[in-house]
Amino acid sequence: MHDPGASARDVEAENESLRARLDYLVEQAERNHEIMCRHQAFDLEIVGSDSFQALIGTIFSSLPAIAGLDIVTLSLVDQDADIRTVMDKLGVDFNDFPHMIFVDSVAALGFVPSRSEVFTGPPKPMLGPYHPAGHQPMFPNQPPGLQSIALVPLLRNKRLIGSLNLGSLDPTRFTPAMATDFIEHMASIIAICLENVISNEMLKYIGLTDSLTGVYNRRYIDRRLLEEIGRARRQAYRISCLYIDIDHFKLVNDSSGHQGGDEVLREVAARIKAELRLSDALGRFGGEEFVVLLIDANLDSATQVAQRILQSIAGTPFTLSGGERLTVSVSIGVATLDDFERDHAIEGVAQALVAHADTALYKAKEGGRNRVVSFV
Numbered sequence: 001m002h003d004p005g006a007s008a009r010d011v012e013a014e015n016e017s018l019r020a021r022l023d024y025l026v027e028q029a030e031r032n033h034e035i036m037c038r039h040q041a042f043d044l045e046i047v048g049s050d051s052f053q054a055l056i057g058t059i060f061s062s063l064p065a066i067a068g069l070d071i072v073t074l075s076l077v078d079q080d081a082d083i084r085t086v087m088d089k090l091g092v093d094f095n096d097f098p099h100m101i102f103v104d105s106v107a108a109l110g111f112v113p114s115r116s117e118v119f120t121g122p123p124k125p126m127l128g129p130y131h132p133a134g135h136q137p138m139f140p141n142q143p144p145g146l147q148s149i150a151l152v153p154l155l156r157n158k159r160l161i162g163s164l165n166l167g168s169l170d171p172t173r174f175t176p177a178m179a180t181d182f183i184e185h186m187a188s189i190i191a192i193c194l195e196n197v198i199s200n201e202m203l204k205y206i207g208l209t210d211s212l213t214g215v216y217n218r219r220y221i222d223r224r225l226l227e228e229i230g231r232a233r234r235q236a237y238r239i240s241c242l243y244i245d246i247d248h249f250k251l252v253n254d255s256s257g258h259q260g261g262d263e264v265l266r267e268v269a270a271r272i273k274a275e276l277r278l279s280d281a282l283g284r285f286g287g288e289e290f291v292v293l294l295i296d297a298n299l300d301s302a303t304q305v306a307q308r309i310l311q312s313i314a315g316t317p318f319t320l321s322g323g324e325r326l327t328v329s330v331s332i333g334v335a336t337l338d339d340f341e342r343d344h345a346i347e348g349v350a351q352a353l354v355a356h357a358d359t360a361l362y363k364a365k366e367g368g369r370n371r372v373v374s375f376v
Contacts, residue, residue: 043189052197053092059190060099070143071167073099076194077106077160083198086205089216098141109163110134111153123160125152125183127174130167138165147171152183154191164190210284212262213269221283221291225350228295229337240302242292243333243357244272244309247369249288252326260320264328271312275305291354299336299374306332306372314370329370333360336375 045062049055056074063072078084084094084102094100103109111123127150130139135149146167154162164187168174208220216224225239232239246252246268253261265288272290273282281293292309294302314329335356337349356375364373 043186046190046193049193049197050200052087052090052201055193055197056097056100060097067166068168069166070169071099071139071146071165073101073139073165073167074162075101075103075109075138075165076154076162077104077109078102079104082202086202089209090201090205101138101140103162106160108137109153109160110138110151111160111163122155122158123153125150125180125187127151127178127180128176129171138163139167142167143169145169148174150174150180150183152180152187154187154194156191156195161191161195213266213284215269215273215290216281216283218283218285218291221281221285221293222350224281225293225353226346228293229346229350229353232296232337237296238298238336238338239353240294240297240299240334240336241353241357242290242294242302242306242309243335243354243361244290244292244330245332245361245365246288247329247331247365252328256320256324256326260322260324260326263320264318264326267318268313268328268330272309275308275312291357297336298338299334299376302334302336303372303374306334310370310372331361331364331369332372333357333362333364334372334374335360 045058046055049058059074060072063069076083081102087094110126128148130146130149135151136142138151139146139149146169148168148171150166152164152166153160154164164183166174166183208216208223210217225241228239246264249261249264252264256264265284268288269282269284269290272292276282276292276294279295281295283291283293285291292305294305297305310330310332314327317325317327319325333356335353337353360373360375364371367373
């Protein structure tokens with residue numbers, strides 16, 4: 001005999017099941033929408049990064065949070081250390097980015113490229129359990145208990161430039177059967193952004209560097225001096241300036257030709273730089289003139305640095321490529337900024353510091369050259 005109550009209960013149970021299923025689907029849709037919005041915001045943030053430092057800082061600070069990851073690292077191919085050299089000169093401190101890894105070859109990334117380093121087919125992400133023997137180089141400073149990882153190739157025009165390395169304490173987070181479309185899309189955007197900012201930073205570096213000697217140019221020194229004066233005002237330390245001029249440089253050009261003069265300029269720049277700290281800055285102001293900014297240095301310590309530079313240049317003859325040996329000397333003017341006159345514009349203070357060092361240099365030349373004179 002048909003039981004109407006049973007049928008009603010069956011319908012009610014089915015409706016309840018459908019409602020639960022619908023609630024689950026709505027919850028998943030809302031969750032997916034939230035994830036999509038977070039990733040879209042991340043994409044916009046990295047696309048808007050205007051420097052290498054800002055870009056990698058955003059990747060390391062934002063991506064783990066929005067993607068629920070326990071570690072994110074970035075490997076870049078930098079065979080001749082060009083990227084590291086330029087970024088260091090532009091002030092990037094890689095100690096601030098312990099998850100930034102540079103490798104000397106494409107092969108070190110583990111995606112097995114062809115000998116030409118151009119892939120016939122794009123390399124695919126590698127997902128699965130974390131194996132310390134093979135994966136530890138890609139995950140320095142990793143959290144304890146790392147279980148699963150994804151190594152995602154960063155490609156530009158079929159060229160592998162690095163890898164985005166994702167790690168989780170959850171052993172099921174990354175598995176070989178997992179779809180990779182989403183992380184490949186994310187890696188492609190990161191690769192584009194990396195290539196753009198690295199290219200821009202290279203151009204910036206070229207625009208701030210003297211092509212002959214490899215040290216900074218006047219434009220960089222002028223800009224750096226403004227930044228340092230502002231920082232010194234806040235942190236109450238002194239800045240000193242050395243104005244250096246090669247003595248009788250015209251005679252070098254006359255006797256050894258312009259090639260010999262160029263060699264002398266490069267060697268003088270190298271000997272000056274060897275006496276400086278990483279925090280200091282050396283620039284060529286054109287011709288045979290160089291300017292040094294000494295950060296957190298009073299007049300006495302700046303004068304000692306100038307004396308070392310003087311001895312380094314005059315104390316050892318220069319050997320040119322043709323075998324000719326020359327004795328070269330420099331004159332150096334030293335000035336120190338310790339009273340910042342805070343009511344004065346930074347630009348005027350900067351110009352005055354360089355002018356004082358130039359005045360001291362003039363006195364050094366008047367006094368017989370190959371000497372250091374301090375502005376007092």
